[in-house]
Amino acid sequence: MNGGTMTLGSLERHLRARRDAGRTLLMPYLTGGITPDWAAYLRAFAEAGADAIEVGLPFSDPTLDGATIQEASGAALARGASARRILADLAALGEPAVPLVASTYYNLVLRDGAEAFCAALRESGVTGLIVPDLPVDEAGELTDVAAAAGVDLALLASPATPGPRLAEIGRRSRGFVYAVSLMGTTGERATLAASANTTAERIKRGTDRPVLLGFGISTPEQAVAAARGADGVVIGAALMRQVLDGSRPDDVGAFLVKIRRALDEKT
Template sequence: MHSRLDACFATAREEGRSALIGYLPAGFPTVDGAIAAMRAMVAAGVDVVEVGLPYSDPTMDGPVIQDAADAALRGGVSTADVLRTVEAVAETGAPTLVMTYWNPVDRYGPARFAADLAAAGGAGTITPDLPPEESGPWLAAAAEHGLDPVFLVAPSSSDERIKRVADICRGFVYAASLMGVTGARAEVGNAAAGLVGRVRAVSDLPVAVGLGVSSAAQAARVASFADGVIVGSALVRVLLEARRRGAGESEALKDIGALAAELAAGVRGAVPASA
């Protein structure tokens, strides 16, 4: 059975391009503000949305995402708010995933979380800190509710590890382009293309590259060798900067839409990788 992510990547492939995946944490600057920003991203050309579930111990997140997630937590964002965000974004037709550390799902109850995420129209989850060896209960819950579980591989992953992760993924494999925490960088790690090749040697799933993409030219470069381009920190930074300068919601939405449109042009080949 084909999922919404399968259909999304198939459509992008038919159009001769990569899929653009955009991340924002739920609840920042407010729950409704985050929903509006995510919907603006979709309107500007983002194909898949990752809704971040803010967590108090985000071991993989860089300072930009941490700042926004901390603000969301101080604002009282809850798992129920995250699910409401998923529902509002999924209404656009874009496949909508929750990016979450495992502890909040474990506390909520994996079976209950899967049921509630599916009921909200969610397409799946990305769980960066859930080891494949401990993923059995989540894989069962996700399968029962038609959700795609996405896991990460990194340049340091052995070939055996890559195969183990790819075998349990559905939808796509998340390839972290470099070691370390998330964050926009001047150059996306050179190991990314090699990592994509290593995944493709053991899996037919699409491979999406994240961690470091911040510009249309970088998006175009990654799109030249990956099936998906994931952008998080650069989009979050737009909302943080809007808040710092006291911009209103309409201005913040205009800004995030503009960046999403630039990135969409990059993955669609309208911007050269060397720009």
């Protein structure tokens, strides 16, 4: 294994097993607390064939998020959502149907301290973490603390990441590597960025960890195109737009089923 001899976390074992069985991975995103019944969307996503679900912990200054996810975070914060409340909601749900991956900004980790933050994640049933504003050079402490709590810290790589740094991200990431399809923010787009598959392929040359491609994947056709270079895809803004526009869990789940079916037919 190119990532070293470190024992694999439960998230990475799960994703590897599915990938190695020939499945294209699908990780939808949901902003925690976006609606009063937001947990119903988690169930709908799992039933639609998600392999893991990314749960956003809203932050007031989401620098890497585009307009849709910013709007979703704003709606959740306006409802009184917080990291603690979202994690309490997840804990109340019991054992998740598929692995949960929390995503948030480093300020929220620093506020509680890495050990307390990661312990709270694990107690809520979360086994993965994405912190997009934490560079690989500064991720060592949080990676170790998260691993001790049973949480895999996944790192991001972009089209502009140079080769040596890309290899380091592949070695130090846990769970999977998050490939960013373009230089920009999240959000729905009419076409998949030309840099998407190139980025995923470059990452895969330096690691055997699962590589999931995100940012701007909005349709089943784009998901299939993205999966040509990656092991799976992350779908976020396209789903949150539907939630913000009033679509119910079953309706958003039905859209996700179309993506799942397209990925399965591709393989």
